[in-house]
Amino acid sequence: MRIYQTPAFVEQLWQKYLWKVCTEEHQKSLFLTFDDGPIPVLTEYVLDTLQEFEAKATFFCVGDNVRKHPEIFQRISSEGHQTGNHTYHHLNSYNTKTADYLKDIQECEKVLAQNHLTLPQKSPTLPLFRPPYGRLRQRAANILHSQYQIVMWSVLTYDFDQNLRPEVCYQKAKAATQDGAIIVFHDNWKAERNLRYTLPRYLAHFAQKGYKFKTL
Ligand SMILES: [Zn+2]
Known part of the structure; x- marks a missing residue:
């Protein structure tokens, strides 16, 4: 079974994780996230598409x-994404x-810091x-809590699921989205077909409704 919207009880069990953004100060805001990049072509496609809609997003690299691919990472950060x-x-x-596991996270942190041209x-x-x-x-988790904001999501698009039809991916992601949602997409090859179908339609739909797309 695919669960597109994170159930409230899951969020309550793990309250220290960030599941969605409080909308009092961020009305009509959505927080798109892209996991697994940066890679050539597909991450660049995401950046071009975001640019078209003046959308900002967060990339979990x-x-x-x-x-x-340091040059693609640098493009992400220089275009104002998180x-x-x-x-x-x-x-x-x-x-x-x-x-x-903790060592691997530190190693990632190091390469992120080395490649930020501008301050994060x-x-x-x-x-x-x-x-x-x-x-x-x-x-x-107990160790990481003091060092990181651990970010989960409220909407999972299942874009990586190659048995999922692009039309369904888009419709389900749209239906699961509420104000302040954190949405997960993937800039990896498994997700390509669903991502290329869903992302521009999703952005167009919510932009037309007056939503802004922001970084975390
Ligand atoms: Zn991942």
Whole structure:
């Protein structure tokens, strides 16, 4: 079963994670996030599309991809988007020793810092981290809480699911979106077909309704 909208009880169980943004000061705002890049072509497609709608977003980058494609990472940050840490090797916390997992995050943080041409966008006091697969062992979480704002999501598009039809991906993502939502897309090849279909339509739909797309 695909759960597009994060249930309230999940958010309540893990209140220290960021699931959505309080809309009192951010009315009609949406917070798009892109995981797993930066990669050539597809991340550049995302940046071009965001530019068309004057949209800002947050990119959770894999350190090894930043190392391979620093110029694309630099384009992300120089165009006013936010960046966050998504580990160096896209590790699954459940299959990784906590010490190794934390080291991998540090390695990613290092390559992000080395490649920021400008200062990172203003962030909520702490740098941002999103655990790959949304999985984070409690032991790792306890340590990371003081160092990072851990960001989850309220809307998962399932763009990476190659059995999901693009039309369905778009309709479900649209229907699950509420004011202040944090939405997950992926700039990875598995997601390409759904991303290219959904992203421009999603942006057009909510821009037309008066929404702004902001960084976290
Ligand atoms: Zn990921």
